[in-house]
Amino acid sequence: MSDTNPNNPTPTVDELTTRLTAIRTGIAKGLGLAEDATDETLLARAAEVAKERDDAKTRANTIAAERNTEKMDAEIRSAVTKAGIFAQSTDDATAILRGVLEVTDKGEVRTKAAPNVVPGQTVEQFIAGQLKTMRPHYWPTSIGGGAKGGGFAAHAGPDVSCFKPGGTLTAQYALVARVGERAALEACRRSGIVPPPWLIGGAR
Numbered sequence: 001m002s003d004t005n006p007n008n009p010t011p012t013v014d015e016l017t018t019r020l021t022a023i024r025t026g027i028a029k030g031l032g033l034a035e036d037a038t039d040e041t042l043l044a045r046a047a048e049v050a051k052e053r054d055d056a057k058t059r060a061n062t063i064a065a066e067r068n069t070e071k072m073d074a075e076i077r078s079a080v081t082k083a084g085i086f087a088q089s090t091d092d093a094t095a096i097l098r099g100v101l102e103v104t105d106k107g108e109v110r111t112k113a114a115p116n117v118v119p120g121q122t123v124e125q126f127i128a129g130q131l132k133t134m135r136p137h138y139w140p141t142s143i144g145g146g147a148k149g150g151g152f153a154a155h156a157g158p159d160v161s162c163f164k165p166g167g168t169l170t171a172q173y174a175l176v177a178r179v180g181e182r183a184a185l186e187a188c189r190r191s192g193i194v195p196p197p198w199l200i201g202g203a204r
Contacts, residue, residue, distance in 0.1 A: 068103040075109045076101070079123035083131075089138040093131065097123060116198060118169050129173030133181060160187045163195060172196070 011019070024042075025035045031045045076097045085093050101123065102112040111121040121129065132139065158179045162171035176184045181199060188195040 071107070072098065072101055072103055072109050075123050079127055082124070083127045084140070085138045086140070089135070093127075093135065093138055096131065096135070097126070100126065118173070121170075125170070128177055129170060130177075132177035133173065136180070158183060158187045160184060160191055160193055163188050163193045163199075172199075 028035050028037050028042060031042065031049060033041060033045055037045075073094075076094055080090050080093055080097075100111050100114055100117050101109055104110055109123060111117050111119050111126050113119045117126075117130070158175060160175065162168065162175055163184075176199065179187075185195050185199055188199070
């Protein structure tokens with residue numbers, strides 16, 4: 001079958017030349033050059049435009065990263081202050097928080113997916129639910145000798161029902177932050193609840 005289409009005849013060499021010249025002229029104008037610019041000049045200018053584009057993209061990404069860092073640091077400072085962390089421990093706490101936080105596409109500061117970190121938490125939630133467990137010495141001791149903290153029931157220890165099937169990690173971390181890892185672990189064992197591996201490995 002012939003490729004010849006009587007309704008779309010093959011252009012002549014002159015017609016093709018005219019079309020190519022028009023395309024070349026358009027490219028030259030688009031690059032800010034004269035219509036009769038040489039091929040070498042066109043290629044050099046195209047390379048410059050590509051570099052300018054890449055440089056602009058790099059600058060935009062740098063500015064966005066700097067703004068995200070400023071936003072994250074501002075929320076960290078506010079949360080650390082509200083949490084009542086010792087002044088001498090704020091730098092260490094800030095370093096930990098920077099390592100587990102990110103600014104989402106929605107512009108929210110949340111915990112990211114990382115080992116032993118529940119993703120999607122706010123700064124305050126991470127501090128209350130996990131940082132207090134990881135670094136209890138960042139806070140003043142608020143429970144007297146022999147006294148039981150919030151979440152304890154008389155003689156039975158803390159209510160560890162959140163460690164039963166269906167319990168949430170947020171509730172588990174919040175309980176551990178209140179009573180301590182060892183108290184939570186011992187209460188699980190007294191209640192016949194199998195504690196999660198992260199609690200067994202972290203209890204001191």
